[in-house]
Amino acid sequence: MPALKTCSNQGCPNLIVSGRSRCQTCDKAAEDRRGTPKERGYGPRHQRRFRPQVLRRDPICVCVAPGHDHPAHGCYRQSTVADHWPLSRRELVERGMDPDDPAHGRGLCKPCHDRSTARAQPGGWNRP
Numbered sequence: 001m002p003a004l005k006t007c008s009n010q011g012c013p014n015l016i017v018s019g020r021s022r023c024q025t026c027d028k029a030a031e032d033r034r035g036t037p038k039e040r041g042y043g044p045r046h047q048r049r050f051r052p053q054v055l056r057r058d059p060i061c062v063c064v065a066p067g068h069d070h071p072a073h074g075c076y077r078q079s080t081v082a083d084h085w086p087l088s089r090r091e092l093v094e095r096g097m098d099p100d101d102p103a104h105g106r107g108l109c110k111p112c113h114d115r116s117t118a119r120a121q122p123g124g125w126n127r128p
Helices: 024-034 044-057 089-094 110-120
Strands: 004-006 015-017 081-084 105-108
Touching (some): 044 105, 105 110
Antiparallel strands (some): 004 015
């Protein structure tokens, strides 16, 4: 039988399988607060301009492998995510910059994007 622990969301008494951080109820509530991609600014302009141009420019993931400081030591998987970098979409908007300009992005594979987002934006999509 898998080990159980309490949901990490403060005050939630639900038990979850070890390896997860939140119960399904708290996951759904966090996703609902997050809003749709369109509500977060990823509308038609992003889909027609930013994403395709970034992925065309960076067809191979430009992540930097741990312990290295140059993209030549990356993972070499196909890029599937156009990531805002070095500033997040939110930071670009706050500074009055165009978040849909492909110059503000890089192509990453999904595993590298997920790892980067979880590390760079604690309290972002993974907020309880």
